[in-house]
Amino acid sequence: MAGVTAVPLAQLIGILLIRSILRIVLTPGPEEGRTIPRSARTPPLRFSTQTLLLQLGVVLLVVLLSAAVHAWLTYDRVGREAENQALTLARAVAADPSVQADVLAISAGAGTPPPAVLRGGPLMAAAEAIRTRTGALFVVITDETGLRLAHPDPDRLGEKVSTDPSEALAGQEVTTRNTGTLGPSAGAKVPVYAPGTGTGTVVGEVSVGYSMESVGQSVARDIGPVGLTAAGALLAGVLASFLLRRRLQRLTLGLEPEEISTLVHDQVAVLQGVDDGVIGVSADGRISVFNAAAQRLLEQPDLSGTPWAKAPVPEQLRALTRPDAAEADAIELVAGGSVLVASARKALHRSEDLGWVVMLRDRTELQQLTRQLDAVGTMSTALRAQRHEFANQLHTITGLMSIGQHQQAREYLAGLAATGPLKFPVDQAELLQDPYLQAFVGAKGVEADERGVTLRIGPETLVRGQVTEPQDVTTVLGNLIDNAVNAAVAGSSPDRWVELEVLDEPHDDGGTLHIVVADSGDGLAAGTDAEAVFAEGFTTAAGPVVPAPAAAGGRSGGRSGGQGLGLALARKLARRRGGDVRLLEPGTPGGPGAVFMASLPRTTAGTTAGTPAGTQDSAGKDNDA
Numbered sequence: 001m002a003g004v005t006a007v008p009l010a011q012l013i014g015i016l017l018i019r020s021i022l023r024i025v026l027t028p029g030p031e032e033g034r035t036i037p038r039s040a041r042t043p044p045l046r047f048s049t050q051t052l053l054l055q056l057g058v059v060l061l062v063v064l065l066s067a068a069v070h071a072w073l074t075y076d077r078v079g080r081e082a083e084n085q086a087l088t089l090a091r092a093v094a095a096d097p098s099v100q101a102d103v104l105a106i107s108a109g110a111g112t113p114p115p116a117v118l119r120g121g122p123l124m125a126a127a128e129a130i131r132t133r134t135g136a137l138f139v140v141i142t143d144e145t146g147l148r149l150a151h152p153d154p155d156r157l158g159e160k161v162s163t164d165p166s167e168a169l170a171g172q173e174v175t176t177r178n179t180g181t182l183g184p185s186a187g188a189k190v191p192v193y194a195p196g197t198g199t200g201t202v203v204g205e206v207s208v209g210y211s212m213e214s215v216g217q218s219v220a221r222d223i224g225p226v227g228l229t230a231a232g233a234l235l236a237g238v239l240a241s242f243l244l245r246r247r248l249q250r251l252t253l254g255l256e257p258e259e260i261s262t263l264v265h266d267q268v269a270v271l272q273g274v275d276d277g278v279i280g281v282s283a284d285g286r287i288s289v290f291n292a293a294a295q296r297l298l299e300q301p302d303l304s305g306t307p308w309a310k311a312p313v314p315e316q317l318r319a320l321t322r323p324d325a326a327e328a329d330a331i332e333l334v335a336g337g338s339v340l341v342a343s344a345r346k347a348l349h350r351s352e353d354l355g356w357v358v359m360l361r362d363r364t365e366l367q368q369l370t371r372q373l374d375a376v377g378t379m380s381t382a383l384r385a386q387r388h389e390f391a392n393q394l395h396t397i398t399g400l401m402s403i404g405q406h407q408q409a410r411e412y413l414a415g416l417a418a419t420g421p422l423k424f425p426v427d428q429a430e431l432l433q434d435p436y437l438q439a440f441v442g443a444k445g446v447e448a449d450e451r452g453v454t455l456r457i458g459p460e461t462l463v464r465g466q467v468t469e470p471q472d473v474t475t476v477l478g479n480l481i482d483n484a485v486n487a488a489v490a491g492s493s494p495d496r497w498v499e500l501e502v503l504d505e506p507h508d509d510g511g512t513l514h515i516v517v518a519d520s521g522d523g524l525a526a527g528t529d530a531e532a533v534f535a536e537g538f539t540t541a542a543g544p545v546v547p548a549p550a551a552a553g554g555r556s557g558g559r560s561g562g563q564g565l566g567l568a569l570a571r572k573l574a575r576r577r578g579g580d581v582r583l584l585e586p587g588t589p590g591g592p593g594a595v596f597m598a599s600l601p602r603t604t605a606g607t608t609a610g611t612p613a614g615t616q617d618s619a620g621k622d623n624d625a
């Protein structure tokens with residue numbers, strides 16, 4: 001019975017263990033409705049630990065259930081074999097003619113012989129010999145009333161059997177598992193027929209049984225390999241659970257599910273809420289993050305999952321993530337008609353290499369604001385100078401009036417009225433009738449004049465419409481003028497000048513602005529490719545040139561962070577509008593220098609009626625004042 005009772009005991013232990021693990025895993029924390037003092041709170045188990053315990057519990061339960069089922073099947077099989085063996089032995093004993101004759105003789109007599117007679121009778125001797133030889137627990141022979149004629153315990157002879165013999169005495173063969181006077185057993189009952197009657201007259205029955213304890217011992221012997229197999233399976237399950245736990249920790253970087261959920265929300269909020277482009281490159285070389293700002297700045301769809309080496313991004317970005325690239329380096333590049341500042345940082349978590357993070361910042365708007373601020377500053381400086389000059393003029397008028405030179409004072413005032421209080425050092429500025437162009441070119445003229453360069457308007461200039469896209473126009477025009485001023489300053493000609501011609505061509509869907517800029521510089525070096533000057537980073541500046549804030553480089557860009565980007569940006573902006581920027585003349589050493597032409601479709605609208613700006617009306621006043 002030891003082997004039999006061990007099966008439900010193992011099941012009970014496994015169930016209790018699983019219940020304990022599930023209680024630990026599924027018990028709600030303080031935040032789920034229970035109020036626990038802070039001093040009594042214990043830190044919750046990590047998710048990986050909970051998963052490990054749950055896996056171990058499941059593995060243990062499966063192993064225990066499998067072992068229990070196997071033990072039960074083995075126990076049942078051995079029990080059936082014992083029943084069959086008992087049935088075979090009982091049939092052999094009941095079919096023995098001497099047993100049949102002795103049982104018939106006792107049944108035919110009056111009453112049952114006393115136990116002393118039965119103890120020394122042939123039936124007792126035959127039954128004990130068979131029991132000893134076969135290892136059975138008992139071999140019992142009864143008469144037709146169920147009284148024992150042979151029994152392993154002589155004191156039980158002549159008594160009624162403890163189990164019901166009615167089925168066997170009725171002529172049926174039965175197998176049983178019960179507990180008798182000798183303990184639990186698996187046995188069989190077979191009728192004993194009178195000699196020569198075949199299956200006619202039942203004169204008694206034979207009951208044979210094998211001890212269930214021996215069956216349990218047999219099961220215990222068989223369960224050894226099963227136990228070893230179960231232990232091996234449990235060990236394999238434990239090892240697999242530990243490996244799975246380590247992999248889970250590696251994949252989640254040791255973070256809990258709540259932390260991962262919080263990180264996802266934070267990532268979405270940050271990446272989609274900032275104007276800077278963010279590109280995440282995983283350690284295996286694939287793009288893991290490509291936020292909306294990066295898509296907008298690079299004019300690309302979402303490239304998440306694309307190999308970084310094959311992604312359609314500028315090569316300068318890939319160069320930032322090379323192993324030999326310095327993390328502190330930041331570069332400027334032109335992409336999608338914008339000047340971008342790109343930098344890359346190595347992503348590490350607890351010394352684990354997670355890849356690279358590339359940041360993109362748009363400098364185009366900053367450059368435009370800087371250009372406008374510089375123009376305002378230049379005009380403010382000019383106005384301050386004019387204020388001092390105007391104060392001197394007032395003193396002159398006061399002096400003329402005080403000495404009685406009224407006619408000379410009137411002529412002096414007429415001259416002031418004709419020239420106006422402010423005059424830009426730009427010849428023929430009246431040909432630019434658009435006030436935005438006049439102010440911008442005038443500011444550039446003041447700036448060029450401070451550097452010893454004369455900015456003049458060519459005779460072919462005529463702008464009658466109004467500028468509708470001032471940002472694109474000033475970006476292209478400002479870069480071309482700044483590059484020309486730098487070239488004139490660096491040139492060998494003593495006469496430093498920049499000539500600008502602007503012409504608008506009206507169209508129904510918006511006029512096209514044509515711009516031509518020439519300078520007195522030394523031009524491009526011999527053999528320079530006309531298309532190479534528009535490449536990002538191209539520059540012919542040989543020394544530290546002081547650039548205008550808008551001049552981000554180009555053919556003679558300054559040594560600032562944007563060196564070599566002006567012409568590339570100007571061409572991309574023009575081509576994005578359907579126009580172009582190209583080199584007309586490469587120039588010659590000693591001057592004149594290179595000549596560039598830009599066409600900007602859909603940047604002007606309408607024409608200006610009336611007299612051209614800069615002409616005098618009937619009163620003799622200058623409209624450009």
